[in-house]
Amino acid sequence: MIFAQIVALLIYVAIVSSGYYHFLVVDLLILLVAVVFGNLIASFVNGKSALIVFCVTAGLVDIYSYFNGLTHAIVSNFGEGKDPLLLYLGVAFPLESQPVFVAGIADWLIIAGIFYGLTGLGYSRSFSFLVPWSGLLLAVIIGLLAGGIFAIPFISFITIIAVMYSKQPSQA
Numbered sequence: 001m002i003f004a005q006i007v008a009l010l011i012y013v014a015i016v017s018s019g020y021y022h023f024l025v026v027d028l029l030i031l032l033v034a035v036v037f038g039n040l041i042a043s044f045v046n047g048k049s050a051l052i053v054f055c056v057t058a059g060l061v062d063i064y065s066y067f068n069g070l071t072h073a074i075v076s077n078f079g080e081g082k083d084p085l086l087l088y089l090g091v092a093f094p095l096e097s098q099p100v101f102v103a104g105i106a107d108w109l110i111i112a113g114i115f116y117g118l119t120g121l122g123y124s125r126s127f128s129f130l131v132p133w134s135g136l137l138l139a140v141i142i143g144l145l146a147g148g149i150f151a152i153p154f155i156s157f158i159t160i161i162a163v164m165y166s167k168q169p170s171q172a
Contacts (some may be wrong), residue, residue: 008036016088022100027091030105038112045117048163053158054117058110062152071104071150103136107138107151111136122169131162 012029026098065071076088089107092099111132118128135155143149 005040008033009160021084021087023092023094024071026088027093029090030091030155031108034105034108034112038109039116041109041113042116042120045113048121048168049119051114051117052160054113054161059153059156062106062150065106066150071106101150102140107136107155110152110155114155118163123166124169127162127166131159134158134162145166149160 008029012033014028015029041054045054061069062071074083074086074089077083081103086101087099090099090101090104092101094100114129114132118131119125126153132155136151138158139149139151139154143151
């Protein structure tokens with residue numbers, strides 16, 4: 001797996017460094033990097049408690065970053081036309097020749113980490129897929145109403161509720 005992580009990261013860095021941008025290429029690379037590194041993150045999830053701590057921590061960090069941290073700086077700089085970095089850190093689609101961002105690379109990393117974490121704990125692939133995606137959907141709906149919002153706290157909240165109120169399957 002380490003080879004895949006290195007290759008994914010090198011391709012991503014090469015595209016960002018080159019300044020080449022096409023939303024489909026960059027979006028696919030962001031998702032590839034998220035899946036590969038999400039699997040690595042999940043390797044540290046060894047129980048329900050670890051997953052809950054991971055979700056709480058990720059959610060709090062995202063809230064801070066959105067209002068005062070790196071996310072705030074990147075989004076502000078992009079909005080002011082100072083730095084195109086956001087184009088390479090967020091999955092977007094063009095609407096009237098302007099990018100509309102759905103979620104950032106950190107959101108996709110957390111979704112992938114939760115997916116692999118849940119499957120590693122014995123949950124079904126469908127449960128492991130639907131839980132974090134339900135949180136993302138909730139964040140997108142609220143974000144559309146509010147004009148943008150952080151996603152990880154919603155992904156984390158839905159995951160924590162699902163994990164706390166579902167029976168963990170026995171691991172073979």
